[in-house]
Amino acid sequence: xxxxxxxxxxxxxxxxxxxxxxxxxxxxxxxxxxxxxxxxxxxxxxxxxxxxxxxxxxxxxxxxxxxxxxxxxxxxxxxxxxxxxxxxxxxxxxxxxxxxxxxxxxxx
Amino acid sequence: xxxxxxxxxxxxxxxxxxxxxxxxxxxxxxxxxxxxxxxxxxxxxxxxxxxxxxxxxxxxxxxxxxxxxxxxxxxxxxxxxxxxxxxxxxxxxxxxxxxxxxxxxxxxxxxxxxxxxxxxxx
Numbered sequence: 001x002x003x004x005x006x007x008x009x010x011x012x013x014x015x016x017x018x019x020x021x022x023x024x025x026x027x028x029x030x031x032x033x034x035x036x037x038x039x040x041x042x043x044x045x046x047x048x049x050x051x052x053x054x055x056x057x058x059x060x061x062x063x064x065x066x067x068x069x070x071x072x073x074x075x076x077x078x079x080x081x082x083x084x085x086x087x088x089x090x091x092x093x094x095x096x097x098x099x100x101x102x103x104x105x106x107x108x
Numbered sequence: 109x110x111x112x113x114x115x116x117x118x119x120x121x122x123x124x125x126x127x128x129x130x131x132x133x134x135x136x137x138x139x140x141x142x143x144x145x146x147x148x149x150x151x152x153x154x155x156x157x158x159x160x161x162x163x164x165x166x167x168x169x170x171x172x173x174x175x176x177x178x179x180x181x182x183x184x185x186x187x188x189x190x191x192x193x194x195x196x197x198x199x200x201x202x203x204x205x206x207x208x209x210x211x212x213x214x215x216x217x218x219x220x221x222x223x224x225x226x227x228x229x230x
Binding site: 001031033035037042043045048049054084086088090092095096097098099100101102 | 143152153158167168169208212213214215216218220221222223
């Protein structure tokens, strides 16, 4: 089955840029979504189809995808961005959705 | 306003069964794929199952295939998850999620419910 690998944690100072990676075999061929989940809350979609943002999501959140790695970039990080982030794709070879292992973003 | 309200969780013994329900409102229920996603305590998100909006095709994670059944009643705008042969590792908060379109491969969800807790223990 398809596996998505994320770093367990990323730390960033306020105002700096956080980059969260999501590794998967030839992930560039897939549509990647990113979800933000704060403690005790439901996940929120922050990027879909690799680079698109739902309405209401700040432009500070952006996505990219190349080769075997997709990346969520959070610019000008704020304290409110502290959360767990998950990547997600549809694996057409198995007809299954797959979530990444999740990355905890800590704002220093 | 989109609303998803799950119910049916609780404590069940290993080998037992439960049926979860998700009452949906605020959108054209029959037009969208719906999914169940679970999260074990302190763990990450795990996709469980999806049913398409039109045609009702179903998809399952390997971990639940043959034990769980997803279904929907469009007359009641309700999504279901019948869980049989439950195991301790099925313990989690189960959330229903509204899909981004009528069927994969579009994203799992742009709106999630708050979830219902299932505990499998003797």
